[in-house]
Structures are given as C-alpha cells and as structure tokens.
Amino acid sequence: MEPGAAIRQPGETPLRASLRDHLRAALPDWLPVALGMAVLYVPTFHGLFTGLWTTEEQAHGPIILLLALWLIYRQWPAMLARADGKPAAAGWPLLGVGLLAYVLGRSQGIIAFEIASFVLLLAAVLLLKCGRGALRAQWFAFFFMAFMVPLPGPLVGMLTMPMKMAVSWATEHLLFMAGYPIARSGVILQVGQYQLLVADACAGLQTLLTLEALGLFYLNVVRHSSAFRNVALAILIIPISFTANVIRVITLSLVTYYLGDAAGQGFLHGFAGIVLFITALLLIIGVDAFLQWFVKWRNA
Numbered sequence: 001m002e003p004g005a006a007i008r009q010p011g012e013t014p015l016r017a018s019l020r021d022h023l024r025a026a027l028p029d030w031l032p033v034a035l036g037m038a039v040l041y042v043p044t045f046h047g048l049f050t051g052l053w054t055t056e057e058q059a060h061g062p063i064i065l066l067l068a069l070w071l072i073y074r075q076w077p078a079m080l081a082r083a084d085g086k087p088a089a090a091g092w093p094l095l096g097v098g099l100l101a102y103v104l105g106r107s108q109g110i111i112a113f114e115i116a117s118f119v120l121l122l123a124a125v126l127l128l129k130c131g132r133g134a135l136r137a138q139w140f141a142f143f144f145m146a147f148m149v150p151l152p153g154p155l156v157g158m159l160t161m162p163m164k165m166a167v168s169w170a171t172e173h174l175l176f177m178a179g180y181p182i183a184r185s186g187v188i189l190q191v192g193q194y195q196l197l198v199a200d201a202c203a204g205l206q207t208l209l210t211l212e213a214l215g216l217f218y219l220n221v222v223r224h225s226s227a228f229r230n231v232a233l234a235i236l237i238i239p240i241s242f243t244a245n246v247i248r249v250i251t252l253s254l255v256t257y258y259l260g261d262a263a264g265q266g267f268l269h270g271f272a273g274i275v276l277f278i279t280a281l282l283l284i285i286g287v288d289a290f291l292q293w294f295v296k297w298r299n300a
Helices: 014-050 061-082 091-108 111-130 132-137 139-148 153-177 205-222 227-259 261-268 271-299
Strands: 182-185 188-191 194-197
Touching (some): 014 061, 014 111, 061 111, 061 139, 091 111, 111 132, 132 139, 139 205, 153 182, 153 188, 153 205, 153 227, 188 227, 194 227, 205 227, 205 271
Antiparallel strands (some): 182 188
C-alpha cells in the first residue's frame, strides 16, 4: 500500500471511502466556517424547529434542509474536482447581501430574510473558498434550499384561495358521484351532518411548492438522460399536487363522515399529511414510469 493511501473499511464501497477521505481532508479548512455559521444560525434554526416548522404549512422546512445537506455531501467530491482554488470576486458582494439580510431578518423578526441569508452566505463562502466551478457543481442544492424560504403572506393568500376552491369543487363532485350526501359553500363542505373547512394547508400554495421541490429532488437523484422526460415530469407535478390534495380532502371527508368530527380533526393534523405525500410520491413514480414507456415507444 502506498503511503497515505486510504484504508477502506470492510463492506465500504470505493465511492464512499473516497467521499469520507475528501471530507476528512477538508475538515481543518472548513471547521472555522462551520463554527461561524453555527454561531449565526443555531438560534435561527432552534426558533424554526420550535416555531414556524411545527406548523402544517411550513412542516416541509426540515425535510428540504436535510435533503439539501445530503445533496451537498453527495456532490462534495465533484465540487472539489471542479474547484479552481481561486476566490471568485462575486463572492464578496454576495457575502455583503447575505449579512445584510441576516441582520435585517434577525433584528426585525423577518424569518424569510434569515433563511434566505443562510443560503446566500453558504453560496458566498463557497465562491470565496473554492471558486465558481465549485458553486456550479453544487447549484442544485442551493436552488433546492430556496424552497425553505416562506413566501409573502399576501401572495400566498391571493394564490391559495383559487386552489382551495378548485380542490373543494373536485371533492364535492367526486363524492357526490360516489353517492355521498355532500354539499359545498365556497370552501366549506357539508358531509352528512358534519361541516369541513378546506384549510390553506389542505390545498395551499405551500403544498404545491413542497411537492414541486420533492419532484425536482427526485429528478436530480434519478438523472434521466431524456430532457423531454425531465421537463414533462417537472410540469406534471402541478396536476399531481392538485390530485394528491383532492385525495387528501376526500380521505378527511370520509373519515369525518364515518368516524365523526373528532376523528376527522385528529386525522387532519396527523395522518393526513402522510397520505398527501405518499399519494404524491406514488403518482410521481407512476407518471415517471409512463413517461419512460412513452419515450421508449417514441424512439422505437
């Protein structure tokens, strides 16, 4: 064995061993950066995990963060291979914007600025320490983290109401065709003796953005060679999200109809979210399989 060669653990793949060695070599250089980011953002993320991210509308935040960190970890060897070691001049203004966003967000209680500053500062540090090539290698992870940033309330409210109306309308007509006693007034459903309000979390813009983010993550991981397949699936995630929301509200309505209002309310804040994402995942995989068949049929 050559001096300095990596010792691979039993059962460890060469890729995993190489990644481990890359991270170990980078630790002394990156540890001060990690400590600095921790000083700034441990209070921020503590507040998110105990506050905003405990709400149903923003519960996707931790999922997005963990998946983005995994993407950075996964791309680390490729990032180092493309790093030119020369600080990119664009890193300094980006660092300034990120620090300004952090100060404003932290001092004024604007959580969207705080989260955005985390993404900006990470990108700035990467530009300054590794150069443009490194950031290009990690671009998707940073784009993916942008889905953590909450949208302005007025914009969410403006776009959410038409979506809730559409989900309520579809739920009413599907259950009526199935023979259930159901009526609708706006976004309020009357199922038997029970009334259900279709809330923002059941059919909102944040749900659509979360499912779009997870769909893009799926595309990045599987890396289809067909551009048509990638673009089509990314677009079709929008109707997939709508369908998953309709199935969620139908399931909630049926639980309330058969088991009572208490069961429905408990379901809404518990298993309903799981139903949504499982349904969406199955639909994404199913649509992707159909697109795979279509691409093969078209190229045959």
